[in-house]
Amino acid sequence: MPPSGTAGTGMAPSDGDQDRLAGISLIEVERALAAPFVGRPFPPAIEALLETETERYRTRQLLGAGLIGIAIYLTYLWVDWGLTPDVLHIAFAVRLVVMLPLGLGLCLVLLTAPPPWLRETVAAALPVLATLSTLIVVLASEAPLRTVHLHSIVVALLYLAVVQRLRFYYAVAAGLLIFALYGVAMLFLGDGDLHDPAVETVLIGLALVLSLFATFELEREWRRGYLLNVTLRLRGRSLEAASLHDPLTGLENRRALELALTEIVRSGRSESVGLVLFDIDLFKTYNDTLGHQAGDECLKCIADVALLNARGPDRVFRYGGEEFLLLLRRTGMADALLVAERLRRAVAASGLVHPGREGAW
Amino acid sequence: MTASFGAASGQLGSSEDAADLLLAADQALYQAKHAGRNRVWPSPPEAVMRLAGWDRHGLSAS
Numbered sequence: 071m072p073p074s075g076t077a078g079t080g081m082a083p084s085d086g087d088q089d090r091l092a093g094i095s096l097i098e099v100e101r102a103l104a105a106p107f108v109g110r111p112f113p114p115a116i117e118a119l120l121e122t123e124t125e126r127y128r129t130r131q132l133l134g135a136g137l138i139g140i141a142i143y144l145t146y147l148w149v150d151w152g153l154t155p156d157v158l159h160i161a162f163a164v165r166l167v168v169m170l171p172l173g174l175g176l177c178l179v180l181l182t183a184p185p186p187w188l189r190e191t192v193a194a195a196l197p198v199l200a201t202l203s204t205l206i207v208v209l210a211s212e213a214p215l216r217t218v219h220l221h222s223i224v225v226a227l228l229y230l231a232v233v234q235r236l237r238f239y240y241a242v243a244a245g246l247l248i249f250a251l252y253g254v255a256m257l258f259l260g261d262g263d264l265h266d267p268a269v270e271t272v273l274i275g276l277a278l279v280l281s282l283f284a285t286f287e288l289e290r291e292w293r294r295g296y297l298l299n300v301t302l303r304l305r306g307r308s309l310e311a312a313s314l315h316d317p318l319t320g321l322e323n324r325r326a327l328e329l330a331l332t333e334i335v336r337s338g339r340s341e342s343v344g345l346v347l348f349d350i351d352l353f354k355t356y357n358d359t360l361g362h363q364a365g366d367e368c369l370k371c372i373a374d375v376a377l378l379n380a381r382g383p384d385r386v387f388r389y390g391g392e393e394f395l396l397l398l399r400r401t402g403m404a405d406a407l408l409v410a411e412r413l414r415r416a417v418a419a420s421g422l423v424h425p426g427r428e429g430a431w
Numbered sequence: 432m433t434a435s436f437g438a439a440s441g442q443l444g445s446s447e448d449a450a451d452l453l454l455a456a457d458q459a460l461y462q463a464k465h466a467g468r469n470r471v472w473p474s475p476p477e478a479v480m481r482l483a484g485w486d487r488h489g490l491s492a493s
Binding site for chain 1: 459
């Protein structure tokens with residue numbers, strides 16, 4: 071970790087943060103906050119930022135959810151033993167030989183930092199596969215209680231909403247697929263198997279609707295929270311920028327100078343640093359004669375001249391009222407004097423006329 | 432319109448050095464003003480010597 075001025079604050083407004091937020095405007099974020107949530111509502115830049123900043127967490131979250139899912143899935147074997155004991159060998163084959171390696175393989179995909187669509191698809195596939203394997207066991211069985219096993223579909227729907235927190239559209243796809251699989255199983259089950267197929271279907275359908283409602287709400291809250299976070303960071307950045315700049319000339323202010331000097335001291339590099347402090351001659355007279363507005367214009371003009379005549383890495387600060395300062399890195403006295411002399415000539419040639427120049431003092 | 436300039440240069444080993452360098456530039460600016468304005472003035476030699484670390488080599492008691 072590089073040494074930085076923010077060490078120990080716990081926050082991380084690092085250079086990386088600056089770069090990432092660079093293309094994002096507060097107005098854009100606030101507009102996204104006000105817009106209704108429809109699946110993928112953010113402008114591309116914000117969506118890309120969201121993905122960049124959350125993908126590692128999201129992948130870890132889905133990986134954890136995957137392992138929890140596999141644990142839940144293995145307890146189904148015990149349910150198989152209770153409800154469909156006649157096809158335990160099929161249950162073992164489907165769950166342990168086919169689905170378990172498949173599920174673990176999908177979790178391995180998550181370890182490869184996949185693109186968002188693949189990551190969410192892989193995650194959404196897990197509850198679908200779990201449902202599919204349960205339906206295969208149920209359909210293969212002749213045991214009287216086998217249809218009770220259909221209730222494990224509710225577990226899959228709960229899992230994708232609460233544990234995985236699938237993105238809404240992926241949840242819709244997975245949920246509808248699960249429901250369709252259930253429908254197909256119903257076609258294969260005989261009439262006498264369920265007490266009341268319609269009631270069963272409505273209950274499963276309600277579970278589906280509620281889990282989709284949950285994923286919708288969870289995604290909306292998560293996105294809202296993220297936008298508020300970005301808003302705060304952007305506000306903090308603009309406040310920080312304002313606190314380091316002089317509003318009149320746009321130059322960095324004295325506080326920025328102190329930070330810059332502290333930074334140089336802290337870097338521990340033994341380099342020669344040049345400081346050129348300069349002051350507009352007889353500025354008070356200028357101000358008194360021409361008024362403060364003209365004085366402000368003069369300050370702005372001098373600031374521009376200083377910026378134009380500074381070398382690339384030089385920094386110009388407004389040090390005080392009519393005092394400015396050049397911070398020259400890796401500069402000895404001789405070069406500092408050269409820079410100062412060039413600027414002196416430029417100021418004298420700037421065309422600003424001092425009305426009291428001859429008369430005063 | 433003219434301006435007066437004070438220049439100083441040195442190494443910044445500590446925050447005191449930074450304050451010294453600022454002070455040196457300020458003293459030079461003061462000299463430039465007193466010498467008639469619209470000129471560049473280097474920081475006084477004692478400030479340069481202090482920034483060059485002469486204190487630490489025993490050339491000055493403090």
